[in-house]
Amino acid sequence: MKFSIERAVLVKAISQAQSVVERRNTIPILANVLIETTDEGVSFRATDLDIEVVDRAPAQVELPGATTVSAVMLNEIARKLPDGALVQITSDDAAGRLTVQAGRSNFSLATLPREDFPALAATEYAANFTASASVLRRLFDKAKFAISTEETRYYLNGVYMHVAQSEDGQVLRCVATDGHRLARIDAPLPEGANDLPGVIVPRKTVGELRKLLDDDEADIAVSVSETKIRFATPEITLTSKVIDGTFPDYTRVIPANNSRRLEVDASDFTRAVDRVATVSSERSRAVKLSLDSDRLVLSVNAPDSGTADEELIVAYSDEALEIGFNAKYLHEIASQVDRDNAVFMFNGPGDAALIREGGDESAIYVVMPMRV
Structure with missing residues (x-):
């Protein structure tokens, strides 16, 4: 594998992917990011087995291929390279090394085989709809402060997203509570969301999702099943398991x-x-x-x-x-x-x-x- 990429583009792509990587884990491959080249450019994939992020970026691909390398290490190197640098990344599968070159800087990093990298199982999504970034940001930002941090009540460790009935008809609703305070936020129901199963989006996923929602003009493709939720833009796909539990009847405490x-x-x-x-x-x-x-x-x-x-x-x-x-x-x-x-x-x-x-x-x- 061999490709060239602008330093700023690399930093943006790798920082989004590496943020889901757990700093402490017992499975070495989970500390790595999977780098894959395509006709359109290069993709960076990272996972902690509950969340998977794929970030796609434009690059000049000379030799197609794929490998995995330490996500944190590559992110640190990219951040410390000089602004405006053109970064050349080359992998040698036989030697198990990835070379990063920019100007007079050269790095050689250990790799692990791409075959060892886990992928979230494919799933059929019950609901697929599109919502603007500003709508989703409002729903989750206003609710997330009330997420419980008490691990024993795990079903409160996220934001409950579902279709609800209001005085004005059906709405897309996000609710969070820790038993002391509660937030309930509504938005107009997007087309295609009628069959949305109620899901509890985990706290970590809500934090990662926030990074996709900075552009008010962006449209986010949302897919939901009983076990997973996916948010996608042309550049980034965030897939997450949802919390396997039943959210309590919050209407009784309002x-x-x-x-x-x-x-x-x-x-x-x-x-x-x-x-x-x-x-x-x-x-x-x-x-x-x-x-x-x-x-x-x-x-x-x-x-x-x-x-x-x-x-x-x-x-x-x-x-x-x-x-x-x-x-x-x-x-x-x-x-x-x-x-x-x-x-x-x-x-x-x-x-x-x-x-x-x-x-x-x-x-x-x-x-x-x-x-x-």
Whole structure:
């Protein structure tokens, strides 16, 4: 195998592929990236047996072939080569070496046979549809903060993507929860997604997917089966197993009868929570919300470190209320609000609060209270 590729193109392609490689693994081949040349150029494939990324890039191919080499090592070399360099990559299967040359720099790396490289089993996808990168980014970005990190409840370690019924008809919905807070985000149902089986997209896959979604103009081809999900652009294909579990009935924890309404500037509220939480204890991170007529006081009382309070002018006309929340949870939810105002719906001091982005019902958040 022999080909030439621009350094910037190589860096972009190899960095996307190598990011799925686990730094610590007991199977040597999983630390490698599979390099294959085609008529169109070259592809870089990496996997951890749960996620597989294929990144295709233009290259001048002189001799077709394939081999595998350390993904991290090749990525480090590519990043450290001078800008604008033309990189020549040659493999010698008999010697088990890959040569990387750029200007006066020469590297010789150990390879492993391409036959040893695992591939995710092929599958039949039940639903195939196309969605814009901006729509998918909104769905996953706004939900992912609520993904649970508790391994024992593995079915909460991802974002639940499914078709749901809303007041306006069927929607594509993403939900995440860790039992303390919940995010539910809706988008118009794309054509072809009606048969989408509900799947739990793992946390790591959500992180890798984010790298495909930077271009607002890009369209992402999405394929979903009971066991796998695939996101594809002309350059990159990301295939992942989904979590084998049943997502709980999240609708039961979304408050339906909260009547006390608070409307507050989202950015002012986010910054105020961040400021008063500075003195909160690391263990509880509790902040108290004291509501009265058009007035909100955020306060923290941490015996070991001190106290803090801040007053905000808000829109609130219901009876007085005092309720406590984890400051980190409040800050994360308020940070998701894209609109000027956040709307909080409360019931009582012991009940979950519902948060919306202004009058937009397509993104709602739920947070459980705590004693303060």
